[in-house]
Amino acid sequence: MEDQPLILLLLLVFFSSYQLPSSAYTLPDKYFINCGSNIDINITSRTYVGDMNSGHVSFTKENSYVVDNNPASNTPPALYQTARIFRKKSSYNFKIDSNGSYLVRLHFFGLSNLPTSVFNISAAGFVLLHNFTVQNSDKTAVIKEFILSIPIGEFSIHLVPQGSSFAFVNAIELFPAPPDFINDEHSDDHKGRLSPAFHTIHRINVGGPTLTPENDTLLRTWLPDDPYLYNVHTAINKQDLSAQPNYMAPVNKFIAPAPVYMTAKEMNIDTSRQSNNFNVTWSYDVTRNARHLVRVHFCDIVSSSLSNFQFLLYIDNYLSPEINPYQATGLLATPFYVDFVVVSDDSGFMNISIGPDSRSLVKTAFLNGVEIMEMMGESDFVKSKQKSVFIIVVPVVLGVGGLVLVCIFGGLLFIILRSKKLKSIETPEWLPLTAYKGSTHSNRKKSQQSTRSREGTINASPVPDLNLGLKIPFFEIQLATSNFDTKLLIGKGGFGDVYRGTLRTGIKVAVKRSKPGSGQGLPEFQTEIMVLSRIRHLHLVSLIGYCDEMSEMILVYEFMEKGTLREHLYNSELPCLSWKQRLEICIGAARGLNYLHRGATGGIIHRDVKSTNILLDENFVAKVADFGLSRSGPPDQSHVSTDVKGTFGYLDPDYFRTQQLTEKSDVYSFGVVLLEVLCARPAIDPTLPMDQVNLAEWGMLYKKKGLLEQILDPSIKPQINPNSLRKFADIAEKCLEEDAADRPTMSDVAWDLEYALQLQQTAVVQESHEDSTTNVSGMLLPFIQRLPSMTAQFQSDDTSIIREDDSCSLLSTGEVFSQLKIDDAR
Incomplete structure (x- = not known):
C-alpha cells in the first residue's frame, strides 16, 4: 500500500468571505533590484534600483558582476544586461518592516558571455531552487516566483554554487502580498497548516x-x-x-x-x-x-x-x-x-x-x-x-x-x-489513476492521444437505447463510495468489484464496477441496463442507475443488507437460516423468476440462476440479481445459441446438449439452488469423492434411494416437517428433469413451494399413519391446479410492478387455503 503513489488530496482552503476588499493595498515600491548594476531602470511603473545604489539592500562582498557584450542587434532587455555573480555561498539581505506574506521573484537570463552554471537558492529555511541551471537558447528570461511568510527583521536570499560552478541573478523583486492573498487563518480545524512557502508553477x-x-x-x-x-x-x-x-x-x-x-x-x-x-x-x-x-x-x-x-x-x-x-x-x-x-x-x-x-x-x-x-x-x-x-x-x-x-x-x-x-470521508488511499484514467504519461503527446481516444467514448451511451434517465455521474459514485475505498468492498465477481455506498440522497446502494478501461463485459453491462430499466418487482433487485463515463462501466443497485443466499448457507460465519426462512427465500426467488418469464414484456430468460445471484434485504426478502447474461423473447420460444453461457454446476444439461435455450433452463438452475438450500453445500465441490462432486447428481441419487435425510443440512434437520421436506424434494426433482419439456414452469414451482411452506406451518401434529406427503399431494394438487381463480390470483399478485410490503407476503397462499377450507393444510 505504501509504495502506491499519492494521487489526490482535495481541500478547499478557507478564505475569508467576510473580509473587506484589499482596496487599501497598493503595489509597494520596494524591493525591485537591478542586480550587478549601479543604474536604476523604470519598467512597468516600477523602478528597479541598481544593487550598488540601494541603501536598504546588502549582498555578500565576495562577488562580481557581468555586463552583456552582445552586439546591439541582439541586446537583451535592459533589466537583463547585467547580473550579479557569486563564486561562493553568498546572500542578498533585506530589511523587513512587517510580518506577512511576501512575493519574491528571481529573474535569470543567460548572458552570452556566461557559461552554464548550477546552483541552489534558499530563503526563509526553504530550498527554493535545487541544482538550478538556466538554458537560454530561446533568449527569454526565466522568472521564478515564490510566496514566502516572512517575519520582521532581516531576510536573506542565499545563493550557493554547486561544485566549481557559480551562482548568478539578474533581478530580484520582494514586496508584501495583498492582505489575505493566501490565507488559512479562518479555519480552526486547519489553521496554520498550509505551507509558509509556495513556488508558482x-x-x-x-x-x-x-x-x-x-x-x-x-x-x-x-x-x-x-x-x-x-x-x-x-x-x-x-x-x-x-x-x-x-x-x-x-x-x-x-x-x-x-x-x-x-x-x-x-x-x-x-x-x-x-x-x-x-x-x-x-x-x-x-x-x-x-x-x-x-x-x-x-x-x-x-x-x-x-x-x-x-x-x-x-x-x-x-x-x-x-x-x-x-x-x-x-x-x-x-x-x-x-x-x-x-x-x-x-x-x-x-x-x-x-x-x-x-x-x-x-x-x-x-x-x-x-x-x-x-x-x-x-x-x-x-x-x-x-x-x-x-x-x-x-x-x-x-x-x-x-x-x-x-x-x-x-x-x-x-x-x-x-x-x-x-471530515469523516477519509480513505486509506486513492486508487491509482493509471488503473482507469490513463493519467500516467510518458510525454504530453501520448497523454493527448490517450485522452482524445477516451473522450471519444463518452460522448454518448454505449448503445442508443440505454435508459439515460438512470445515468449517474461518475463523481457521484466516487462520493458515494469514498472513491472506491477498499474498506467498502463487499464482493468480487466476474464483472468486477462490488462496493457498498451511500448516495447524497441518503439511499444505500451497491456499486458494481467493471475493471476500469478493460472493455470486458460490455455486452453484459448493456444487457443489465436494458433489462432492469424495463422491469420492477419486489423479488428482483432494482437498478438505481449506471455510469458509462470515461471508459467506466458501473452499475448501481439497491443495497441488499444481508448479502447473498449462498453466504447464509455455507462457508460463512453468518447465522444459520431456519427452514421456514429458506422456504420463504425460495418462494421469493421463484416469484421473481416467474415474473421474468411471464410478466416482463416479451419474456426474459435469466441464464445465470445460482445462490450468489439471489440477494437478501434486511428482512431476508429474496431478490434475483445479475441480469448480464439474460436473453429476451417469448417465453415458449427456443433460442439457438452457439455460445452456451451459465455457471458450471447450474447449467442445464439439455441446453448444453441441444443449445436450445428456454425458460426451462432457468428452472433447472433453480432446482440446483433448491438442493443447495437443503444440503448447505456448493453445486460443485471437487474436494469430495467423485460421486459427490456434482450436487444435482448426488442429491437426486439419494432422493431416489429414499436417503435424502442423510444429506440434509444438520442445522435444520430437527426443524423440518417431513411432509414439507418431501414436497420440497419433489419440487427439486421435477426441476432437475433431464428433458426440459418435463420440467415445471416457474409459476408451478412457486405454487408448490408455497404449499411446502404451508405444510411446514401446520399446527396439527399428525399421527404416524397420516404422515404421508405423497397422499396429500396426490389428493390436493390436481384439484388446486384446476381452480382458474387461484392461478389468476397468483399471477396477478406476482406480476405487480412494485409491492409495498417488504415481507414475503403469504397472503395469497393463506387466501387460497382458506378458500379450499383445508384445515392445517390437510
Missing part, C-alpha cells in the same frame, strides 16, 4: 492571450491555455470586453486582473449530437508527489441571464464540490475563485477538467484562469504515508450592509456543519 489565462506584467496588478505574467488543452475541439474561447468585471469582496483586482475574468474557455456544445456529456481537460506538468495549491478562477461571461446553473470541476478526474456561479456571487460577470490543495502522483502531470452537471438546467461549463503553486516543505497536514481526503465547501459570500452580516453567519454555520460532516 503555472499561471494560466484560460481562453485569453498572454498577459505581461504591464497588464497585471502585481506584475505577473499569465500564459494562454491552449498548449495545455488535451483536445482543442472540446472548448471554445469566450470573451466579454465590453465591461469590467464586477469585483466584490473577497475578490479584487489583485487576486487576478480584469483581463483574466473577461475571457474564458467554454464547452464546445454541438447541438447536433445526441449527447454532450464530455469534459474539457487541461494537463499541466507539476512536481511529482508533492503538494500543490491550485487556484481556479471563474467569472460567468458565457450566460446571457441569471439561471439555475452549476457544473462540475475535476482535479485529476476526482470531483470537487460543484461550481455554482450564482450561489457564489448572485450576479453575472462577477469573479470568484476556489483553492484546493492537491497531492500529485508520480506521473509528473496534473489534469484539471470541467464538465456539465446532469442536474443543471444549463448543460455547459467554463473556466477563466488557473494558478498552480507547489507547497514547499513538509507540514503536519500531509504525511508521506497517509492518504486522506478532506473536502470542505466554502462559498464566497457577497452582499452589502446587513445582508453581508447575515451571509457571514450563514456561511460560517454552513462551513462548520459541512466540514464536520465531510
Whole structure:
C-alpha cells in the first residue's frame, strides 16, 4: 500500500468571505533590484534600483558582476544586461518592516558571455531552487516566483554554487502580498497548516492571450491555455470586453486582473449530437508527489441571464464540490475563485477538467484562469504515508450592509456543519489513476492521444437505447463510495468489484464496477441496463442507475443488507437460516423468476440462476440479481445459441446438449439452488469423492434411494416437517428433469413451494399413519391446479410492478387455503 503513489488530496482552503476588499493595498515600491548594476531602470511603473545604489539592500562582498557584450542587434532587455555573480555561498539581505506574506521573484537570463552554471537558492529555511541551471537558447528570461511568510527583521536570499560552478541573478523583486492573498487563518480545524512557502508553477489565462506584467496588478505574467488543452475541439474561447468585471469582496483586482475574468474557455456544445456529456481537460506538468495549491478562477461571461446553473470541476478526474456561479456571487460577470490543495502522483502531470452537471438546467461549463503553486516543505497536514481526503465547501459570500452580516453567519454555520460532516470521508488511499484514467504519461503527446481516444467514448451511451434517465455521474459514485475505498468492498465477481455506498440522497446502494478501461463485459453491462430499466418487482433487485463515463462501466443497485443466499448457507460465519426462512427465500426467488418469464414484456430468460445471484434485504426478502447474461423473447420460444453461457454446476444439461435455450433452463438452475438450500453445500465441490462432486447428481441419487435425510443440512434437520421436506424434494426433482419439456414452469414451482411452506406451518401434529406427503399431494394438487381463480390470483399478485410490503407476503397462499377450507393444510 505504501509504495502506491499519492494521487489526490482535495481541500478547499478557507478564505475569508467576510473580509473587506484589499482596496487599501497598493503595489509597494520596494524591493525591485537591478542586480550587478549601479543604474536604476523604470519598467512597468516600477523602478528597479541598481544593487550598488540601494541603501536598504546588502549582498555578500565576495562577488562580481557581468555586463552583456552582445552586439546591439541582439541586446537583451535592459533589466537583463547585467547580473550579479557569486563564486561562493553568498546572500542578498533585506530589511523587513512587517510580518506577512511576501512575493519574491528571481529573474535569470543567460548572458552570452556566461557559461552554464548550477546552483541552489534558499530563503526563509526553504530550498527554493535545487541544482538550478538556466538554458537560454530561446533568449527569454526565466522568472521564478515564490510566496514566502516572512517575519520582521532581516531576510536573506542565499545563493550557493554547486561544485566549481557559480551562482548568478539578474533581478530580484520582494514586496508584501495583498492582505489575505493566501490565507488559512479562518479555519480552526486547519489553521496554520498550509505551507509558509509556495513556488508558482503555472499561471494560466484560460481562453485569453498572454498577459505581461504591464497588464497585471502585481506584475505577473499569465500564459494562454491552449498548449495545455488535451483536445482543442472540446472548448471554445469566450470573451466579454465590453465591461469590467464586477469585483466584490473577497475578490479584487489583485487576486487576478480584469483581463483574466473577461475571457474564458467554454464547452464546445454541438447541438447536433445526441449527447454532450464530455469534459474539457487541461494537463499541466507539476512536481511529482508533492503538494500543490491550485487556484481556479471563474467569472460567468458565457450566460446571457441569471439561471439555475452549476457544473462540475475535476482535479485529476476526482470531483470537487460543484461550481455554482450564482450561489457564489448572485450576479453575472462577477469573479470568484476556489483553492484546493492537491497531492500529485508520480506521473509528473496534473489534469484539471470541467464538465456539465446532469442536474443543471444549463448543460455547459467554463473556466477563466488557473494558478498552480507547489507547497514547499513538509507540514503536519500531509504525511508521506497517509492518504486522506478532506473536502470542505466554502462559498464566497457577497452582499452589502446587513445582508453581508447575515451571509457571514450563514456561511460560517454552513462551513462548520459541512466540514464536520465531510471530515469523516477519509480513505486509506486513492486508487491509482493509471488503473482507469490513463493519467500516467510518458510525454504530453501520448497523454493527448490517450485522452482524445477516451473522450471519444463518452460522448454518448454505449448503445442508443440505454435508459439515460438512470445515468449517474461518475463523481457521484466516487462520493458515494469514498472513491472506491477498499474498506467498502463487499464482493468480487466476474464483472468486477462490488462496493457498498451511500448516495447524497441518503439511499444505500451497491456499486458494481467493471475493471476500469478493460472493455470486458460490455455486452453484459448493456444487457443489465436494458433489462432492469424495463422491469420492477419486489423479488428482483432494482437498478438505481449506471455510469458509462470515461471508459467506466458501473452499475448501481439497491443495497441488499444481508448479502447473498449462498453466504447464509455455507462457508460463512453468518447465522444459520431456519427452514421456514429458506422456504420463504425460495418462494421469493421463484416469484421473481416467474415474473421474468411471464410478466416482463416479451419474456426474459435469466441464464445465470445460482445462490450468489439471489440477494437478501434486511428482512431476508429474496431478490434475483445479475441480469448480464439474460436473453429476451417469448417465453415458449427456443433460442439457438452457439455460445452456451451459465455457471458450471447450474447449467442445464439439455441446453448444453441441444443449445436450445428456454425458460426451462432457468428452472433447472433453480432446482440446483433448491438442493443447495437443503444440503448447505456448493453445486460443485471437487474436494469430495467423485460421486459427490456434482450436487444435482448426488442429491437426486439419494432422493431416489429414499436417503435424502442423510444429506440434509444438520442445522435444520430437527426443524423440518417431513411432509414439507418431501414436497420440497419433489419440487427439486421435477426441476432437475433431464428433458426440459418435463420440467415445471416457474409459476408451478412457486405454487408448490408455497404449499411446502404451508405444510411446514401446520399446527396439527399428525399421527404416524397420516404422515404421508405423497397422499396429500396426490389428493390436493390436481384439484388446486384446476381452480382458474387461484392461478389468476397468483399471477396477478406476482406480476405487480412494485409491492409495498417488504415481507414475503403469504397472503395469497393463506387466501387460497382458506378458500379450499383445508384445515392445517390437510
